[in-house]
Amino acid sequence: MAHPAAVPVLTIDGPSGSGKGTISRLVAERLGWRLLDSGALYRAVGYAAGEEGIDLSDAEAVTRCAQTVKIRFQASPDGGETRVLVNGHDATDELRTETAGAAASAIAVIPSVRQALVDLQHGFRKAPGLVADGRDMGTVIFPDAAHKFFLTASAAERAKRRYKQLKDKGLSVTLTILQREIEARDERDASRPVAPLKPAEGAVVIDTTGMPIETVVEKVFAVVRP
Secondary structure (H helix, E strand, C coil): CCCHHHCCEEEEECCCCCCHHHHHHHHHHHHCCEEEEHHHHHHHHHHHHHHCCCCCCCHHHHHHHHHHCCEEEECCCCCCCCEEEECCEECHHHHCCHHHHHHHHHHCCCHHHHHHHHHHHHCCCCCCCEEEEECCHHHHHCCCCCEEEEEECCHHHHHHHHHHHHHHCCCCCCHHHHHHHHHHHHHHHHHCCCCCCCCCCCCEEEECCCCCHHHHHHHHHCCCCC
């Protein structure tokens, strides 16, 4: 069995709605590598805390939740979106809401919560390789990654993408409010003292505004040769 440090890692960081989740999945499939959706871990902790009635400003309580929560990724029977089980409950749909995203952003500033999830994230580094999607994959979690990317897009573009995703799921959303929430989260994530959202040193930055998914994938593979 390959030592974790010998397993290649490709990181794709960026703000919500930049397309990093979709691109990471497609790149992982093409490479035949494992996939880590780190954002789902934070959303899962936030969701679990909410289910337990924990105040997200209570750092000690949220940390205890992060240390004990059971999170499992499970392939969808129909080949669709990977399911995320939180303490045995399929919380996939709940984790994709803006409420879950805001909760994840709120608890991500707690150092002890981040530390509790570091080992869990490192555990995904297994042969033949790992594509890690998140906000600090290249800067903090896998600083030795062979290839690092940072995807971005305008707030207006990202709000439109989220609007379409949520509408397609039958949810009632307002584009203006979505953009306002995205801009607020950008500011919060970029200014936090712990692992602020920024490109890793040496990362390839790709602005996906108005860019087809296939084009973004090819830009990644122009750097990474399978």
